[in-house]
Amino acid sequence: MTDQSKIRNFSIIAHIDHGKSTLSDRLIEQCNAVSQREMESQLLDNMDLERERGITIKARAVKLNYQAQDGSTYELNLIDTPGHVDFNYEVSRSLAACEGAVLIVDAAQGIEAQTLANTYLAMEHDLEILPVINKIDLPAADPQRVKDEIENVIGIPAQDAPEISAKVGINIPAVLEDIVKNVPAPTGDPAAPLKALIFDSQYDAYRGVIVYFRVMEGTIKTGMNVKLMASGATYQVLECGHLLPLGMESCQELIAGEVGYFTASIKNVKDTQVGDTITGAERPAAEPLPGYRPARAMVYCGIYTEDGSKYPDLRDALEKLQLNDASLSFEPESSAALGFGFRCGFLGMLHMEIIQERLEREFDLDLITTLPSVIYRITKTDGTVVMVDNPHNYPDPANIQMAEEPYAKVSIVTPPDYVGNIMPMCQERRGEFKDMQYLDTNLVELHYSMPLGEIIYDFFDTLKARTKGYASLDYELDKYETSELVKVDMLLNGDQVDALSFIAHREKAYPRARRLCEKLKENIPRQLFEVPVQAAIGGKIIARETVKAMRKDVLAKCYGGDITRKKKLLEKQKEGKKKMRSLGTVQIPTEAFMAVLKLDEE
Numbered sequence: 340m341t342d343q344s345k346i347r348n349f350s351i352i353a354h355i356d357h358g359k360s361t362l363s364d365r366l367i368e369q370c371n372a373v374s375q376r377e378m379e380s381q382l383l384d385n386m387d388l389e390r391e392r393g394i395t396i397k398a399r400a401v402k403l404n405y406q407a408q409d410g411s412t413y414e415l416n417l418i419d420t421p422g423h424v425d426f427n428y429e430v431s432r433s434l435a436a437c438e439g440a441v442l443i444v445d446a447a448q449g450i451e452a453q454t455l456a457n458t459y460l461a462m463e464h465d466l467e468i469l470p471v472i473n474k475i476d477l478p479a480a481d482p483q484r485v486k487d488e489i490e491n492v493i494g495i496p497a498q499d500a501p502e503i504s505a506k507v508g509i510n511i512p513a514v515l516e517d518i519v520k521n522v523p524a525p526t527g528d529p530a531a532p533l534k535a536l537i538f539d540s541q542y543d544a545y546r547g548v549i550v551y552f553r554v555m556e557g558t559i560k561t562g563m564n565v566k567l568m569a570s571g572a573t574y575q576v577l578e579c580g581h582l583l584p585l586g587m588e589s590c591q592e593l594i595a596g597e598v599g600y601f602t603a604s605i606k607n608v609k610d611t612q613v614g615d616t617i618t619g620a621e622r623p624a625a626e627p628l629p630g631y632r633p634a635r636a637m638v639y640c641g642i643y644t645e646d647g648s649k650y651p652d653l654r655d656a657l658e659k660l661q662l663n664d665a666s667l668s669f670e671p672e673s674s675a676a677l678g679f680g681f682r683c684g685f686l687g688m689l690h691m692e693i694i695q696e697r698l699e700r701e702f703d704l705d706l707i708t709t710l711p712s713v714i715y716r717i718t719k720t721d722g723t724v725v726m727v728d729n730p731h732n733y734p735d736p737a738n739i740q741m742a743e744e745p746y747a748k749v750s751i752v753t754p755p756d757y758v759g760n761i762m763p764m765c766q767e768r769r770g771e772f773k774d775m776q777y778l779d780t781n782l783v784e785l786h787y788s789m790p791l792g793e794i795i796y797d798f799f800d801t802l803k804a805r806t807k808g809y810a811s812l813d814y815e816l817d818k819y820e821t822s823e824l825v826k827v828d829m830l831l832n833g834d835q836v837d838a839l840s841f842i843a844h845r846e847k848a849y850p851r852a853r854r855l856c857e858k859l860k861e862n863i864p865r866q867l868f869e870v871p872v873q874a875a876i877g878g879k880i881i882a883r884e885t886v887k888a889m890r891k892d893v894l895a896k897c898y899g900g901d902i903t904r905k906k907k908l909l910e911k912q913k914e915g916k917k918k919m920r921s922l923g924t925v926q927i928p929t930e931a932f933m934a935v936l937k938l939d940e941e
């Protein structure tokens with residue numbers, strides 16, 4: 340049986356670009372788990388898009404066998420964590436599976452925003468934090484300054500932190516020794532009822548879902564019946580084993596403290612939610628592990644193909660993506676302007692962008708997406724309650740007794756210097772200040788209650804911009820609160836364009852409607868007749884622009900001659916246009932749609 344005292348479970352945390360992936364590669368290489376040739380590219384980030392965007396989207400894990408200087412061989416489990424607020428929950432579950440975290444700091448840059456944000460997350464999970472100073476090969480490197488900074492700002496000892504270059508490969512064994520010596524071995528009784536934490540899962544076409552977990556208590560064995568405590572589903576373990584850098588290695592059992600996978604011909608990752616507890620079906624644990632939260636879509640938008648005939652392809656593509664992404668949801672919808680498409684739900688805006696990009700790239704689809712929206716709760720006068728994630732389904736205001744919008748608990752961690760920049764931007768977004776605490780002399784945590792609809796658009800990016808990237812954001816859906824909501828319809832030439840309707844707080848509706856009208860005016864090609872672009876709440880027009888008519892030069896052939904003749908020609912033209920206007924419908928070119936829907940990215 341595996342010796343628990345020889346197991347070390349850890350993750351690597353860092354500010355972006357400080358060298359997390361490079362160090363992961365080096366650690367793998369150092370343990371001789373993979374030859375140089377096989378290394379090729381960074382193994383842990385194995386999705387193309389991830390590599391390009393430089394972010395880790397889904398957590399993965401890898402087991403390394405390390406022969407330490409004390410002569411023993413250790414089982415090191417490196418658990419990778421994603422790095423964006425949309426995936427904070429996944430990060431928290433990955434960290435919950437570790438006892439320690441290697442904190443990489445760039446020797447030239449020193450502590451940066453996410454260094455703090457991630458350290459803070461690791462501290463919340465009571466992880467042993469091991470600082471490592473990277474990039475000492477750079478001419479600008481100043482390891483001593485960075486060590487002092489870590490001690491002063493974060494308040495953990497750093498004088499003995501290994502000074503390494505992950506790129507050049509200097510001092511990598513020091514990191515491994517540090518892990519072996521300072522990350523606590525896992526505890527947990529292998530004989531107790533099974534409790535294992537799911538931190539990721541992945542769909543495989545041949546084996547079904549591969550569930551990644553950390554055993555906290557008890558032992559998981561091939562052939563045993565397990566039960567997922569939140570979903571209630573039971574499965575027979577077909578295979579379990581360890582996650583090696585280049586694949587999986589099956590084994591008979593995994594004991595408390597170990598990290599690994601199991602398969603059980605599970606059809607869909609939705610059945611194996613991150614954070615759920617695996618227990619034995621015959622001898623279940625009394626209660627699940629803490630911290631489980633079902634995946635919940637926060638942002639919705641409509642996705643359509645530019646070419647309507649590609650609708651079935653879009654459906655197939657979404658189904659494929661969903662196999663591997665439990666937090667993506669979708670259902671068919673249709674729009675008069677855009678045809679058939681899907682209403683899709685996402686964890687946040689980044690998640691939405693990633694899915695859109697994958698659809699376009701991996702499935703070669705050209706997409707049109709509608710304005711993103713949150714879910715509103717509407718109580719009608721007859722007492723029924725409807726959840727509205729699509730402006731199209733917004734009830735007639737006459738039938739609305741109460742409208743509510745979702746609020747989130749927001750926590751922002753920042754150096755105190757930026758508080759003055761952050762507060763106004765929270766207020767602009769209707770945030771209600773709750774409190775402010777000093778975590779340290781150099782670190783403040785602010786709490787706000789803020790409408791989710793205001794957070795999802797550009798809050799994260801604006802926050803980063805206004806704090807030079809130093810602030811970190813976390814939010815969690817909290818409650819619904821009454822709100823003065825309105826649905827704004829956009830009319831082109833008097834016809835409603837359903838794909839452009841949106842729901843907003845009354846205060847925000849006017850400026851947004853005006854900007855939409857302007858954008859539409861700029862982007863709709865001139866027609867032979869004048870086209871009014873209007874925004875309306877109910878029957879009331881709140882903004883208007885006009886796309887001027889193209890004027891054909893009807894006087895071209897009329898040299899000199901009588902002025903009345905000219906007037907007559909112009910009159911006739913005017914008449915003709917009136918007729919056209921009442922008959923004509925305006926086609927919105929796809930590019931115009933795109934431009935208009937990009938409104939919030941400005």
Ligand SMILES: Nc1nc2c(ncn2[C@@H]2O[C@H](COP(=O)(O)OP(=O)(O)OP(=O)(O)O)[C@@H](O)[C@H]2O)c(=O)[nH]1
Pocket residue numbers: 353354355356357358359360361362392393394395422473474475476477503504505506507
């Ligand atoms: N000079 C030098 N460059 C390094 C070193 N370690 C990493 N880099 C470079 O720093 C850049 C970022 O390294 P990554 O390992 O991708 O950083 P990361 O933290 O994983 O970044 P994300 O995956 O974007 O979060 C790459 O261009 C690396 O080649 C080092 O020790 N010295």
